[in-house]
Amino acid sequence: MKRIVLTGGGTAGHVTPNLALVPHLQKLGYDIAYIGSYNGIEKTLVEKEGIPYYGISSGKLRRYIDLKNISDPFRVVKGVGQATKLIRKLKPDLVFSKGGFVTVPVIIGAKLNRVPSIIHESDMTPGLANKISINFATKICTTFAETLQHLPKNKAVLTGTPIREEILQGERHRGLSLCGFDSSKPVLLMTGGSLGAVRINQVLHHSLKHILKKYQLAHLCGKGNINKDLLHINGYKQFEYVHEEMADLLAMSDVVISRAGANTISELLALRKPNVLIPLPANASRGDQILNATSFKNHGYSHVLQEEDMTAANLMDAIDSTYNKKRDYISHMAHSKSGNGISNIIHVIQTLMTQD
Template structure:
């Protein structure tokens, strides 16, 4: 039996790709694998334990290149997490470690190299963070989602594989009109899907609420607010739309968070997606072939969201709006153009599908097996 150890930062962007690779192992015939995970405590731990992946916690610490008073806390926490990882990895003694990067993952990679255990690393963003830059020097193989990220790692170790996406997201797709009806929307009216990520995006939330009545004149809106913002956004939207006809107010719906099946239905139903430029969001939008408007988070680490957006938009699949030009009239004009111009919609959809690399999770799972068996 192969012993495979996963590690990552604990956010959805770290955990869901690990889950996608884990699902590939479960689907493989003739392969028996015991899967474990070491990382910081996370709200997504249930996604792992539901798949019989053993979960072990270690301290989370952020490595910074700049001065911050938080370094006085995080530097000692990092060394403590290395000691924890050395103990956990020794108890598991895996054949290979697969790291998604993020807080806590570097300690596990360091522990793996101490025990001469091969490591495969996945970098989701166009610009890697410091954890993965350091881990890349220790890894045996490195998979990247964006071609631009390859230059940060040794050429003989790196390959462009795309981002692993959960198997349930890619199976049993239904037509757009059917998906709209399933969600309670009208099939004959365009649907704009607004994604703020699992934590929500205040800028996107405010933009939607402030302009919701105008948007509903030409489109339906399905709006993911993030759990912490859901109550405030829902109440504000209800107040703004209270003076409209019931048929109009029903064209808007806010949700706090999308579980995998709900996210799949939302993407299938959407005519256009408005989203931050996180790597996981872009990967799913591309896999579903959806035209998109990307609004990169300005203060994302290393400017990775802008780098992601630029790389993806260069394919013709998306349009980028920065904070300075993210105004209703400009955005609404572009959304209307995308949903009403069939040729443009199909062109952007085709570009999105071409950007997506099919079978990313299986490619990585196969490489993990090769490392486990031959190194």
């Protein structure tokens, strides 16, 4: 039986694409193991799926001054040793990495054991961990065509992002029922990620009176961000966080307002959901979301509004414009070649598996 080691961690975005691949790999008869950090979010998510999990030492690779920059390189070196021993013990035929700092030792360990490895880069430009790992990897899969110019030509493959099967199986009527909405007005969904988006939440609340004249709004506002003064307003439903219900909320939505994380926007593309993207500003990130959003705008998939320019008025204008042109957005997304990247990635995996 062929064996694959999956790796990726630090955030859910570095884990869920791996988990999206798991049922397809299992159907093909592959034995699967996972290497992550000792106590990262990946440990909880992977063990919940019943996949054998192995923790290693992991240090964060920072671009800024921090006292941990002194100790963390030693953790990375320790992690390389642990990953190398684990891979020698597990004897995988392939390692697949979704990124995050814990993956660097695993990709290096694969190289030291002469095991082929694949990296998947979701964002327009590679993050620091993947930049390091590229030197040791066999192939690099990308979400964006524009990313290919930043990578070695003999390694890079445009595949798209693996999308969770369950996110594609939502039902509009279940979403409407969950929120207490009906079919009298179009439905908006605002999602800022598991931690929410404070600035967007504030502007939405200032715009709420005008929004609810035309639309119903489901608002994923993040842990601890529920506004108790707005709990009983008709047509407005707040959630701190959802999991299984997300597919139904997306299914019911006519327009989605979102950050521009690669996994999220890939799901919107696969579902062909007209959207307003409000990327994390450059001072709060490495600028990857701005690049992601710009690409989606240029392809006709999204309306983009920069957070620093956002007001109650232009947010309302962005929502109206996107809703009024929703057929154009859906048409552009329908012609995209990216969509769900599972079959493309499986093809790359199987190709490497069959090579001597």
